[in-house]
Amino acid sequence: MADVFECDPAKIQPDSTPDTLEAWDSLRLLDLILAIEQRAHIEISPDRLEEMMSVPAILRVIEESKGS
Amino acid sequence: MTADTRASIEAALDAADVIAARALATAYWRANPDASTARYLTGRIERLWPERLVEHRVAILRSFTVEPIVPLLQAEAALAGCRAVPWVGEFNAYGQEILAADGGLYAHAPDTVILAVQTRDVAPRLWSDFAGLSEDSVANEVEVAASGLASLIGQLRARTAANILVHGLEPPVRPSAGLLDSRRPLSQADAIALINRRLRERCADLPDVHLLDIAELHARHGRARFVSDKKWATAKLPLSLEGVGWLAAEWWRHLSLFALPRAKVLALDLDNTLWGGAIGEEGLAGIKLGPEYPGVFFQNLQRAALDAARRGVLLVLCSKNNPEDALQVIDEHPGMLIRREHLAAMRINWEPKPANLVAIAEELNLGLESFVFLDDNPVEREAVRRSLPGVIVPELGPDPSTYADILRDVPALERLTASAEDAERTRYYAEERERRGLQAGAETLEDFLASLDIRVGIEPISAMTLPRAAQLTQKTNQLNTTTRRFTEAQLTEWLAAPGRAGFVLRSQDRFGDNGVVGVALTSAQEGVRDIDGLLLSCRVIGRQIETAFLAFVADFARRNGQHRLQGWFIPTSKNAPARGLYQQAGFEMTSERDPDQLWAFDLTSGDVAAPTWVTLDSGLSTGAV
Numbered sequence: 001m002a003d004v005f006e007c008d009p010a011k012i013q014p015d016s017t018p019d020t021l022e023a024w025d026s027l028r029l030l031d032l033i034l035a036i037e038q039r040a041h042i043e044i045s046p047d048r049l050e051e052m053m054s055v056p057a058i059l060r061v062i063e064e065s066k067g068s
Numbered sequence: 069m070t071a072d073t074r075a076s077i078e079a080a081l082d083a084a085d086v087i088a089a090r091a092l093a094t095a096y097w098r099a100n101p102d103a104s105t106a107r108y109l110t111g112r113i114e115r116l117w118p119e120r121l122v123e124h125r126v127a128i129l130r131s132f133t134v135e136p137i138v139p140l141l142q143a144e145a146a147l148a149g150c151r152a153v154p155w156v157g158e159f160n161a162y163g164q165e166i167l168a169a170d171g172g173l174y175a176h177a178p179d180t181v182i183l184a185v186q187t188r189d190v191a192p193r194l195w196s197d198f199a200g201l202s203e204d205s206v207a208n209e210v211e212v213a214a215s216g217l218a219s220l221i222g223q224l225r226a227r228t229a230a231n232i233l234v235h236g237l238e239p240p241v242r243p244s245a246g247l248l249d250s251r252r253p254l255s256q257a258d259a260i261a262l263i264n265r266r267l268r269e270r271c272a273d274l275p276d277v278h279l280l281d282i283a284e285l286h287a288r289h290g291r292a293r294f295v296s297d298k299k300w301a302t303a304k305l306p307l308s309l310e311g312v313g314w315l316a317a318e319w320w321r322h323l324s325l326f327a328l329p330r331a332k333v334l335a336l337d338l339d340n341t342l343w344g345g346a347i348g349e350e351g352l353a354g355i356k357l358g359p360e361y362p363g364v365f366f367q368n369l370q371r372a373a374l375d376a377a378r379r380g381v382l383l384v385l386c387s388k389n390n391p392e393d394a395l396q397v398i399d400e401h402p403g404m405l406i407r408r409e410h411l412a413a414m415r416i417n418w419e420p421k422p423a424n425l426v427a428i429a430e431e432l433n434l435g436l437e438s439f440v441f442l443d444d445n446p447v448e449r450e451a452v453r454r455s456l457p458g459v460i461v462p463e464l465g466p467d468p469s470t471y472a473d474i475l476r477d478v479p480a481l482e483r484l485t486a487s488a489e490d491a492e493r494t495r496y497y498a499e500e501r502e503r504r505g506l507q508a509g510a511e512t513l514e515d516f517l518a519s520l521d522i523r524v525g526i527e528p529i530s531a532m533t534l535p536r537a538a539q540l541t542q543k544t545n546q547l548n549t550t551t552r553r554f555t556e557a558q559l560t561e562w563l564a565a566p567g568r569a570g571f572v573l574r575s576q577d578r579f580g581d582n583g584v585v586g587v588a589l590t591s592a593q594e595g596v597r598d599i600d601g602l603l604l605s606c607r608v609i610g611r612q613i614e615t616a617f618l619a620f621v622a623d624f625a626r627r628n629g630q631h632r633l634q635g636w637f638i639p640t641s642k643n644a645p646a647r648g649l650y651q652q653a654g655f656e657m658t659s660e661r662d663p664d665q666l667w668a669f670d671l672t673s674g675d676v677a678a679p680t681w682v683t684l685d686s687g688l689s690t691g692a693v
Contacts, residue, residue: 003104027135030303034136035102037309046302 001055004032017054032058042066070100074108081115087453090116094147094463101313103136106143117149119457124327125153127178127230129162131189133305140316141323148320148479150327159304160189166224173228180231180326181224182280182319186306187237187260190217194263198256199245206259213237214266221267225274231326232277233319236264239283241291257283278484280322289314324479331460331480332434334376335425337443338387338394338416342366342406344468347393353532357403359583360536368472370405373442376475379483382412382432386424386441391416402574402581421448422455440478444468517611518681521578524613525688526620529570529587534559536584537572540603544587545642547614548603549635549649552589567592569624573617574688575608582608588621597625599635602649609645612679618653618669619678626671633676634658634668653677 002009005023018024029052033044036058042065044052052058073096080089093109093116114121124145128134138154145152155176157165162183165173173181188195191213194206201209217234224232239257243249249256264283271277286294289310296308307315339346343366344356356363377383383406387394394416398404413431415424421443429436437458443449449461460480464471475481529537538556545551554562563570573586585605591598599621604614618633625633635650650667651657653676659666669676678684 003107006107027133030133030305031103031136031139034309034312035104038102039100039104043298046298049302 001032001058004028004035012055014055036062040066070105073099077112081112084118086116086118087457090147091453097143097147101140101143103139106139110139110142110146113146113151116146120149122150122327123153124150124323125155125177125179126182126323127155127157127173127176127180128182128184129157129165129173130182130184131160131162131186132184132300133159133303134184136305136312137307137316137319140313141319144317144320145323145327148324148328150324152320152323152327163220166220166227169227178228178230180233180323181228183221183224183232183234185217185235185237187239188306190237191260191263194256194259195240196244198243198259199248203253206254210259210262210266214263217263217267218270221270221274221277225277230276232274233280233322234267234271234277235280236267236282236284238286238291241295278322280318285314285318321479321482325482325484328480329438330483331381331440331478332438333382333384333412333428333432333440334373334475334481335384335386335428335439335441335459336373336406337445337448338385338389338397340444340468341442341464341471342370343397343401343403347397348390352396352401353530353535355397355401357397357401359403359581362468363403365468365471367403367405369468369475372472372475374405374410376481377410379481381440381481382434383410384412384428384432385414385416386421386428386443387416388418388421389416420451422452425452425456425459440480442471442475444471514681517679519578520611520681521683522611522613522681523576523683523685523688524586524616525574525685526571526586526617529559529563529572533572533584537570537587540584540587540605541601544603544605545640546606546645547609547649548601548643549599549646550601550638551640551643552601562589565591571617571621571624573604573613575613576685576688586613586617588617590621590625592625592628592630595630596632596634597621597628597630599633602635603646606645611682612652613682614646614649615653615676616678616682616684618650618655619676620684622669622671622676631671632668633671634666637665637667639663 001012005021005028007021007023011021033049033052037043040062042062044061044065048061048065052061073092077089077092077096080092093112097105097109128138134156138156142152142154155172155178157173162185165171191209193201194209194213198206221232221234237260239260243256245252245256254262260283264279264281268279271279293308294311294314295306296311299305299307305312336342344362345354347355357366358364359367373383385394398406398408413428415428417424425436425439425441429439435458436456439459441449441452441459441461442464443452444464449463452459453461460478462474462478464474527533535556538554538559541552541554541559559570562568568589568591570590571588572584573588574584575582575586585608586603588602589600591600602614602617604617622633637646637650639647653669655667655669657665658668
């Protein structure tokens with residue numbers, strides 16, 4: 001996430017959201033989703049995109065996308 | 069793994085070992101080609117290229133989401149020592165942006181402008197309503213789309229000095245008319261291809277405007293894999309995850325032509341690069357080079373090198389060999405495609421390769437930064453990278469089947485100049501004309517066979533052809549009279565007995581070299597020569613080359629004092645094609661031991677007539693395997 005949002009890794013915290021990270025916009029989120037899909041070999045359903053607005057939510061979507 | 073890799077890249081950078089850092093960075097990128105890796109690598113660009121860093125400003129006009137592609141493009145560029153500085157236009161605003169002289173596009177002062185359009189926005193009715201369009205409407209849509217884009221390209225050309233790269237249009241994965249599409253006078257793909265052709269002509273008319281053939285790029289990787297309807301629906305990104313990476317690589321392939329100097333020289337190693345095996349150890353007969361596995365992979369590489377030469381790249385040799393061994397292969401090996409006349413310089417000796425490359429550069433009066441060095445040996449590659457950092461050294465793995473594609477993918481060897489393209493295009497059309505003419509003109513089978521210009525060379529089996537001869541006895545099932553199998557050792561022993569004579573046949577036609585495709589094994593006893601086996605590979609079946617082979621053997625037998633030539637036909641479940649072989653050549657069946665048949669030819673009564681369309685060419689050596 002830090003690479004994609006071009007920030008210090010320390011800034012990525014469980015409570016990080018688009019409001020606390022300047023670079024977290026919809027296009028960077030798309031970058032992030034593509035990177036996650038590539039690394040985790042998963043496809044994230046379009047239905048889940050709206051949920052991915054916090055670090056815990058992103059982790060939850062990744063977990064739940066595995067094996068689906 | 070990521071953390072470890074990054075730690076080793078950082079360590080190499082800290083030690084100012086940029087050669088190691090670049091190699092690690094490249095491997096890291098190939099293993100993880102995503103946005104995270106991309107931003108990491110782009111952030112290290114100055115440290116990776118302290119001695120040489122080129123900046124290239126690129127503006128992207130687009131009708132779809134290109135943002136995920138941009139960091140990947142930057143990473144590809146960073147690994148080649150180029151900082152790509154992007155500017156991305158507004159979504160679907162490319163028309164206004166081109167026409168607005170004071171907009172962000174021209175303020176960016178781009179070196180290259182990419183016009184990334186799609187069929188669905190340039191020709192929406194061709195994209196989604198094609199099945200409902202009349203022929204007239206299709207023609208009209210083609211005209212409107214092509215002239216609209218052509219005019220926009222002209223406007224852009226007039227307003228900037230940048231290189232312009234125009235996306236061609238892509239056909240849909242599934243034609244909207246389904247199978248019916250192929251029955252229309254102009255299919256959906258045809259109509260889109262027509263627009264592409266108009267664009268290609270437009271680009272050729274204007275200086276520094278180039279077409280990126282998206283339809284071809286999609287086809288190369290597979291249309292269905294390239295695109296994603298889900299990503300399009302959710303993010304206006306029409307590409308799959310893989311498609312994003314493929315397009316980024318293709319963009320860089322084109323941009324590198326504008327951003328970085330072109331390589332002028334391709335320096336080639338010999339052993340295990342241009343041919344399989346070491347000539348010094350395995351000898352002329354032992355190396356792998358020819359139209360068969362595995363020699364074909366080395367021929368493929370040679371072909372790729374010759375294609376680079378046709379684009380104006382000079383070919384040179386840089387190898388550690390005894391020069392006389394290597395030159396014998398270059399001059400005499402029938403499988404060699406690269407010959408002396410293709411080579412601008414050679415250093416074949418036992419000197420270190422970097423020193424030899426320096427000597428070649430001096431001889432040609434060219435800088436080493438215009439060299440590509442191709443060598444299967446990682447030690448040599450490392451030596452050249454370390455001593456001559458300007459030389460481009462592609463990675464070659466252990467699998468030679470990949471070598472030709474690796475060479476073809478070296479961006480520095482690409483050219484976009486019209487003269488080279490014209491030469492290719494002329495040749496292509498000349499060949500197409502010839503093929504079409506051939507089909508139209510060949511009315512009878514005899515005429516057709518005559519038009520093939522079939523030439524065969526027949527020679528006694530030698531040490532060089534024995535492995536191929538044995539292999540053919542092992543794997544030829546169809547046009548094979550007795551299906552006798554021999555290992556190399558068995559064949560050597562068999563041929564050593566008195567009265568024995570074995571031959572191999574090589575064939576060529578106007579479409580190319582078929583290599584060694586036939587074997588005849590004979591033995592003489594008291595005025596009679598027996599054909600213990602005669603076979604031809606299935607790839608030359610149906611041309612009566614076998615009759616020419618029998619004519620040769622008959623002539624050989626008569627000259628050696630035999631009055632009769634005979635051979636058994638032993639049927640198997642697979643060799644029906646060989647059943648009529650002797651009868652066709654004028655032999656008579658003299659005895660039958662059901663199901664086997666013995667056929668004979670009386671050499672005192674006349675000749676076996678070779679077909680008129682097969683030329684026996686004594687200059688055609690059978691040496692290749």
